[in-house]
Amino acid sequence: MNFSSTLLENAVNEISQLPGIGKRTALRLALHLLKQPKENTFNLAKTLEKFRENIIFCENCNNISDTPKCEICKNPNxxxxxxxxxxxxxxxxxxxxxxxxxxxxxxxxxxxxxxxxxxxxxxxxxxxxxxxxxxxxxxxxxxxxxxxxxxxxxxxxxxxxxxxxxxxxxxxATGIPIGNDLEFADEMTLGRSIMKRVPYQNSTS
Amino acid sequence: MNFSSTLLENAVNEISQLPGIGKRTALRLALHLLKQPKENTFNLAKTLEKFRENIIFCENCNNISDTPKCEICKNPNxxxxxxxxxxxxxxxxxxxxxxxxxxxxxxxxxxxxxxxxxxxxxxxxxxxxxxxxxxxxxxxxxxxxxxxxxxxxxxxxxxxxxxxxxxxxxxxATGIPIGNDLEFADEMTLGRSIMKRVPYQNSTS
Structure with a gap:
């Protein structure tokens, strides 16, 4: 790509480091930011910095958390x-x-x-x-x-x-997802769901 | 979505403001940043801030530029x-x-x-x-x-x-893109390209 601005080029290069985002998408995102008020970009940048700087992993379960113990581990119920x-x-x-x-x-x-x-x-x-x-x-x-x-x-x-x-x-449990047509299930899933069949339970009983 | 962390929630909300990026993709991107060194996120944030703060539009042609006149307008050749x-x-x-x-x-x-x-x-x-x-x-x-x-x-x-x-x-010129099959061209393009047909030029002549 032929950039008319090194600032734009740097922004596109940084954004396209993200997984699944190529140079063209990165350019579209950068130009979108340019059309928005400056505050939007500054908020995005600040939120990302704060997120990366302060987030921690729960010392108990390794879930991400704002506190040393996550909300789930702290819940006694x-x-x-x-x-x-x-x-x-x-x-x-x-x-x-x-x-x-x-x-x-x-x-x-x-x-x-x-x-x-x-x-x-x-x-x-x-x-x-x-x-x-x-x-x-x-x-x-x-x-x-x-x-x-x-x-x-x-x-x-x-x-x-x-x-x-x-x-x-x-x-x-592995098996056929609810709402899926049997014919579209892959062989392995269907095979396993036949091998691991369960007794029929009438839901009204 | 049920976030275990408000920092993560804020990051996902900010990222999903970008066009074409939903909450699920935003979450994937945020978790990707978390797996990378902190510097990557800080560089991304700083580059975006710098880009949005300093980029200007060429006073001559309105192209984006690092300088009041863009590289193309400055080129006398x-x-x-x-x-x-x-x-x-x-x-x-x-x-x-x-x-x-x-x-x-x-x-x-x-x-x-x-x-x-x-x-x-x-x-x-x-x-x-x-x-x-x-x-x-x-x-x-x-x-x-x-x-x-x-x-x-x-x-x-x-x-x-x-x-x-x-x-x-x-x-x-509008017409059939080079390398495209005629049968896949939409009617309007094909119609126009017939109406606007050009004299055949033998490329060896």
Missing amino acids: RDENVLCVVEDIRDVMAIENTGLYKGYYHVLGGVISPIEGIGPQDLAINLLIERVSNSNIKEIVFAFSTTMESETTLFYIHKKLSHHDTILFSTI | RDENVLCVVEDIRDVMAIENTGLYKGYYHVLGGVISPIEGIGPQDLAINLLIERVSNSNIKEIVFAFSTTMESETTLFYIHKKLSHHDTILFSTI
């Missing part, structure tokens, strides 16, 4: 018997949005991925092991994706925790 | 007989990338659009009229899109300038 292990902060938000889970969480911060150079030491796995040892947790739910990396991570963590005989380990 | 009127800064960049145009530019900064409340006074039209009056321009090329708003703008500007008898007014 949740079910302390159940711990849900997730890969990412977004998974906590997704599960919280269902309103159906009342236990606590543990955020790994990713999955083991040799290709991307992410090993167990890069994730909050030791924090999890320590946390489980010092608690009376009765069930650990692994709410992971169904990728190869996630299954490896699940296998690894389970091995590290399996000596806790009193803990029930579970994974979230 | 370009063809001063031809002036290309474009809607947007991006159009200048696109035409410059072809390397086939050697005249100067005039950037309107948009098109007349009553629906969006953009009138002639919001565009650099008076600057153009003044500029043309004080020059010896021989040809004005309108390099506009083929939307209704662009054609209205073209009509308006041409009317304002048509008393300059010595100036040739032209528009860029």
